[in-house]
Amino acid sequence: MKQVVIIGAGLGGLACGIQLQHAGYDVTIIEKNLHAGGKMMPVKLGDYSFDFGPNTITMPGVFQKVFSNAGESMEDYLELIRLDHHTKNVFRSGDTFLQSIDPHVVISQLVKLDPFGAKNYWRYIKEVNRLYQQAESGFFHRSFHSWLDYLSPGLTKAFFSVRPLETMNHFHKRFFSNPDILQVFNRYATYIGSSPYKSPATFSLIGHLEMNEGVFTVRGGNTKIADAFVQVFKKLGGTLKLDEEVNQIHVTNKTAAGVELKSGIQIKADKIIINGDFITATKKLIKEKDRPSFPDKKLSGYEPSISAFVILAGLKTYQKDIHHHHVFFPEDYKKEFQNIFVDQKLPEDPTIYISHSAYTDRGISKGSNLFILVNAPAVKMKSEKEVSQFKEMIYSRLEEEGIPIRKEIEVEKVYTPDTIAHLFHAYKGALYGVSSHKKKDAFLRPRNASKDINGLFYVGGTTHPGGGSPMVTLSGLNVAKEIIYQDKKKGTDQTKFKKSTNN
Ligand SMILES: Cc1cc2nc3c(=O)[nH]c(=O)nc-3n(C[C@H](O)[C@H](O)[C@H](O)COP(=O)(O)OP(=O)(O)OC[C@H]3O[C@@H](n4cnc5c(N)ncnc54)[C@H](O)[C@@H]3O)c2cc1C
Known part of the structure; x- marks a missing residue:
């Protein structure tokens, strides 16, 4: 059996692991955090439950494919709910606009x-x-x-x-x-x-x-998608090691040979798949001499995508008027992007996005579980004072919009670009790796197979086809398919294929 090591248990790594394990490979996924799912992370604060990361779920067919390719049925693991009127948008003019999959509802507005x-x-x-x-x-x-x-x-x-x-x-x-x-x-x-x-x-x-x-949500929380992937992966016999960090990838004769963990353990591998952020992982885990196509200077030159300033706030009283997806727009939208990408600072007047999953799934949390996200540049915060002032500014804006934050908060936690960089080893805290501003970066994202090292592959939001939960899942399926295809083409008799897998 061929040994595969996947670095990171994000959705891309899990999808790839499931497909390869099902095809007869012996897959070990190594994840530095205590949870699997990467940015799709469950957070529990007291009696309040939150989904950190993907709140807006689209393309359910992609998730379905992960299950069906492995001979499983998504419906046995997950209940997806389609939100017919999914997002309420509020403008400074006082107008509102409800997005819906019903064109008549949209046109009438x-x-x-x-x-x-x-x-x-x-x-x-x-x-x-x-x-x-x-x-x-x-x-x-x-x-x-x-x-x-x-x-x-x-x-x-x-x-x-x-x-x-x-x-x-x-x-x-x-x-x-x-x-x-x-x-x-x-x-x-x-x-x-x-x-x-x-x-x-x-x-x-x-x-x-x-x-x-349409936009979907999962009963019990979107993080159930990652939980279900883990269940399928383990059922197929895959090994998941949580709380273990890969420190180095060993390369012999331009070929991936194995990994070394922070704990000193060495694991041999025939194929290595990096699910961590392309830039951070390449720089940190592979010696510069082994990656002539990506020297440190080149890797540091990429423009990071947007990061986020996130507040998880549990409100004592259930707020029925806060929609599942609720957006408050600023006076000058263009200026927000000028602030983020050109001035590289927190927006003066930001768009505020709230996800309130208890609106649809009342039993999921006590009171109201608000995931409040504001776009932020992928740069370090200057000080604790800056974090606290920005948070208070967001609360003041929401109070102006009739959301009684300060007097209702029972639990709260703030995540900044620094936290995101640290938690997921994300390049400067970017949510989606490289920005899509240059044509080159939009259409030629880092490739899924290493240019310099045989047997080394990349999956996840920083590679092709891009960020977002369905896209990273697709990248996992694409890479697994590519590996299976290449091995079959080589006619290797070392790998026993159970069945050909197609996505
Ligand atoms: C705040 C926020 C909001 C978002 N909103 C949405 C949304 O509404 N809809 C949507 O579709 N998407 C959304 N996304 C994006 C989506 O979450 C990501 O694109 C997707 O989950 C990334 O998956 P991935 O496979 O790239 O891996 P990641 O989730 O990035 O996971 C990679 C994993 O690798 C691990 N790792 C890295 N280096 C190592 C190492 N050396 N050793 C061991 N483990 C390592 C990390 O700890 C991490 O767990 C959001 C993301 C964030 C952060």
């Missing part, structure tokens, strides 16, 4: 808020559907190593049809004219950790996922 948008809405959902279908069939299931891959016969047309040269903001202006409504759709750029004024219109396809397919 647009008639008043944005008549141009009302006229164009059917065209919009058709176009984002088209963008999604093109990207799905052309790009999601394969990796790209150079522009030549995009320009290969068959893909050139698909590549240019996903509007790679137009910005997201420009694209949305074709369909909507009210600046408030534009903010709602432009916010999708933050799902890939980027600015709508710089990232390609391609990512407007997120509109298809939210406005056509």
